[in-house]
Every structure is written in structure tokens, then in C-alpha cells.
Amino acid sequence: MVETWHYVLAKHAKAMCSLERELGDKHGLGPSEFEVLDRIVHHDKKLRIQELCDEVHLSQSALSRVVARLEKAQLVSRGVCDQDRRGVFVCITEAGRARHKEALPTQRAVLADIFADAPVLVR
16 A cells, blocks of 8 residues: 555656646646646536635645636636635636637646556556
8 A cells, every 4th residue: 555655646746747847848837727727628618716626735825826827828708606706716818718729739648658657547
């Protein structure tokens, strides 16, 4: 079991370093920024900050910083929930969809390369 844990940690570290380099150099995105765009595109709707927190495994404050960077780059926009003024939604912009579409093959190629030797656990 410990060997499996070490394998997971090593693969995660290698993936994050490679994603940081490749996504950053080619698309101006960090791995967390890409992941936020990817989750919004996957759901194809605006998502509450809390929903994104649950999916991208970042603290609310870390996610807020990521969303602020994406908003500054005009890749997402934020809005207040009509039913609950405390709730904040994140919506992807057309520029965000375009950047995600451009970056997706890079992200998938990095992951395919790093996990090429990984056993298939779920199909």
C-alpha cells in the first residue's frame, strides 16, 4: 500500500510540473486555471464557487485567487446568485472557451505521457 501511495505522489508531482510548464508556455494557463475552465466546460453551465471548490480540490480562498486571475484575463466572469445574494457564480466567456479548446490537447497529451504506464483502474 505504501508503494502505491509513493507511486501516486510521484505521478502527481510529475504531472503538475509538466502541466505547469506546457500549459504555461503554450497557453498562458496554470494547471488550476485550466482545471477550472475544464470543469465549467464539462458542466456546460455557470457554477457556484462552492461547486467548483468541491470539484477542483482547492480551498475557497485559493479558488478565489484562480478565478480572479481568470477574470482578469477575461476568460471567466463572476455574477451574484439571484436567489441567494451570498452565492457567487462563475461563467466561462467565449475567450475562455476558446483558450480551453486550444489547451485541451496539450493537457491530455501531458497526462497520456505521464500515465502511459499506469494500470487502468476504471474505464
